[in-house]
Amino acid sequence: MSARTAADLAALTATQLLPLLKAREVSARELTQALLDGIARTEPLIHAWTWLDPELALRQADEADRQLAAGTGGPLCGLPVGVKDIFNTRDMPTQMGSPLFADFTPGNDARVVHYLRMAGATMLGKTVTAEFAVHAPGPTRNPHHLSYIPGTSSSGSAAGVAAHMVPVALGTQTAGSIIRPASYCGVFGFKPSFGLVPRTAMLKTTDTLDTVGVFGRCVDDVALMFETIRVHGIDFPIAHEILNDPARQTTGGRPWRVGVLRGPRWNDAEPYAREALEDFGRRLRGVPGLDVEDVVLPDSFNQAHDIHATIYDRALAYYFKEEFEAHTLVSPIMYDIVTRGNALSVEQYREALQRQTALAHELDAILEQRYDVIVDLSTGGEALQGLESVDRPDNCLIWTLCGVPTLNLPVFRGPLDLPFGAQVFSRRYNDYLLLDFARHLQAQGVLHANTPLPAFAR
Numbered sequence: 001m002s003a004r005t006a007a008d009l010a011a012l013t014a015t016q017l018l019p020l021l022k023a024r025e026v027s028a029r030e031l032t033q034a035l036l037d038g039i040a041r042t043e044p045l046i047h048a049w050t051w052l053d054p055e056l057a058l059r060q061a062d063e064a065d066r067q068l069a070a071g072t073g074g075p076l077c078g079l080p081v082g083v084k085d086i087f088n089t090r091d092m093p094t095q096m097g098s099p100l101f102a103d104f105t106p107g108n109d110a111r112v113v114h115y116l117r118m119a120g121a122t123m124l125g126k127t128v129t130a131e132f133a134v135h136a137p138g139p140t141r142n143p144h145h146l147s148y149i150p151g152t153s154s155s156g157s158a159a160g161v162a163a164h165m166v167p168v169a170l171g172t173q174t175a176g177s178i179i180r181p182a183s184y185c186g187v188f189g190f191k192p193s194f195g196l197v198p199r200t201a202m203l204k205t206t207d208t209l210d211t212v213g214v215f216g217r218c219v220d221d222v223a224l225m226f227e228t229i230r231v232h233g234i235d236f237p238i239a240h241e242i243l244n245d246p247a248r249q250t251t252g253g254r255p256w257r258v259g260v261l262r263g264p265r266w267n268d269a270e271p272y273a274r275e276a277l278e279d280f281g282r283r284l285r286g287v288p289g290l291d292v293e294d295v296v297l298p299d300s301f302n303q304a305h306d307i308h309a310t311i312y313d314r315a316l317a318y319y320f321k322e323e324f325e326a327h328t329l330v331s332p333i334m335y336d337i338v339t340r341g342n343a344l345s346v347e348q349y350r351e352a353l354q355r356q357t358a359l360a361h362e363l364d365a366i367l368e369q370r371y372d373v374i375v376d377l378s379t380g381g382e383a384l385q386g387l388e389s390v391d392r393p394d395n396c397l398i399w400t401l402c403g404v405p406t407l408n409l410p411v412f413r414g415p416l417d418l419p420f421g422a423q424v425f426s427r428r429y430n431d432y433l434l435l436d437f438a439r440h441l442q443a444q445g446v447l448h449a450n451t452p453l454p455a456f457a458r
Helices: 006-011 014-022 028-046 054-070 111-118 155-162 179-185 219-229 237-243 271-285 299-319 321-326 332-342 346-370 396-401 431-443
Strands: 049-052 080-084 122-127 168-173 188-191 211-216 256-261 290-295 373-377 406-413 419-425
Touching (some): 049 155, 111 122, 155 168, 179 419, 256 271, 271 373, 271 406, 271 419, 299 346, 299 396, 321 332, 373 431, 396 406, 396 419, 419 431
Parallel strands (some): 080 168
Antiparallel strands (some): 049 122, 188 211
16 A cells, blocks of 8 residues: 555546556555545535535445456546536436535436446545536635635536545536636636537536536646547547547647637736736747747627527526526526526527537638637636626637637636636647647646645635
């Protein structure tokens, strides 16, 4: 067994832990217990978890140890994972941030949870989400400063990874709910291309926007999780063909074509955030293997927020019609959204879907012709004070609307020394290309290989 302390184990990334588990230098029980001990100390400060059963977690770890001893464990055998509480779990409640579903246990696993279990991972517990993964903030606090927001709605997953409670966690994004909390909490957050990760047996809010993604503390961790939970094989012909196409997933040895984006919500960002991105662009110009230029997108992208709002509000009004009429929703935010959605016609919704498709095609053409990746601000600055604070407008929902893969890079610090990020995105289905770009930045010293334990300042 390892002589490492609980804090030492908790500080390791998933890709550092897995070889230790496989070599049996660390047992799955030892690792799980170390994380549980850390959670016991810091959860009263952070409130990242909505459901946690240490005995269940340890039983899973013991089973992983048996598989590791027999040499039959999967690629993630013994690795603890945090699960956003909108994914069905057969042995844990799935409450979706709503008292309407308090203690509801669906009796089955979401497809992505099933994939993780098949790979041998341990489902450590369920992390806090906003009510029905929308906008109403939960109790989670930012581990870098406890009076500041962590970002919604995947707040528990982002904060839990940042606070070294768990090495990796599942999240979802319909607007900015992976990239934004990853930015505020200072971790890597990856939203894959729309359609590459199955949404079976999880909360659905918006058919053309909901995307499953992951949080981790290094590029390889989010890549490892993506490889585990995405669809595979010839039954998914588009994904199978493109994800295995070197012309789409590599640069073929030529320099990376990189755009640094100003806008569309450039003026909503804090001056220090705009300066940080401009400085980052200048830094990238000095990185070997990159051809960097500034980007301003066409005016059509200024309509993205309106298109997204129409789709989002109308879809939520449809899916939460019964709760709205029975007045069993909790947050005023949900009632406002459903009320707006009820005022929209089916024709307006269909038109917005057509505009979404047109904008996605326009961005695809720009990326295909000119850029491997584009660099943007993840958020308009560092986290805001007060858990009820409303986020500044940003560009996250535009890239969700267009279905492209996006990755938060934890590279900036604000005037209060709180983290915020740059997000990079690429052409839809060029997910491996995007992740390899981040690896290139890490190899050149632009990105750290791990994120340190936050200060838990008050």
